[in-house]
Amino acid sequence: MTDAPDTTDAPDAPDTPDTQFDARLWRNGGWTARVVKNEDDDGWAVEMIKDGEAEPALVGPWTMGRDKKNPKPLDTSAFNTLVKTASEVLRRHEQQRHAQLHKRVTVESAEGEILVTLDIVPDEDDPYALLTAFDPFGERLAQARVAPGFKLAKENAAAWVEGGFGRPR
Structure with missing residues (x-):
């Protein structure tokens, strides 16, 4: 051939x-x-x-x-x-x-369900992640910049919400 x-x-x-x-x-x-x-x-x-x-x-x-x-x-x-x-x-x-770059959990608070998202920005020079909280109507309540290796789990999301959206641990 x-x-x-x-x-x-x-x-x-x-x-x-x-x-x-x-x-x-x-x-x-x-x-x-x-x-x-x-x-x-x-x-x-x-x-x-x-x-x-x-x-x-x-x-x-x-x-x-x-x-x-x-x-x-x-x-x-x-x-x-x-x-x-x-x-x-x-x-x-x-x-x-x-799925690796965008995670989400829902936690209960006094104001109702809060959606907490983690969006990793894989920048070559300065990678980071944004931790964001949304109320039940989709309105952003708070946002914090965290390390790209931040582990989003229900427990640490709840602690962030209960702590008034201070510096995440």
Whole structure:
């Protein structure tokens, strides 16, 4: 098998500089699928790279062709499945990152339920976190800057609220 373009199964898309449909390289819709030699064994792998990113969002095994030596050519169905899978991986990473940077607990006070949030700002030079309290109507009651490693738990949130929103411990 050669690296000659295989456009027999390419989607009907306008020819633009960022569109390419070759047997081992497809570029379309902000994604690039590249079939590469698997460094771990004799097989092949496929990388999915989102435009503008340096690292692949997804790397997985790729099917051998009929000759059991060269990779199976990319096609529309495979490309679309790879885009969907890689997008899902990025979405999960974003959800995980959001969960790590944004925490929330609800505590009881004399005024009712108070929502306390912790939003970490991962600045390279000066990382910090903002501890914020909201009343039941969503109005901000107080905000304090804390260390990015501050552990938000019900107990320390309650202590902050009961202490009149002084310097958090």
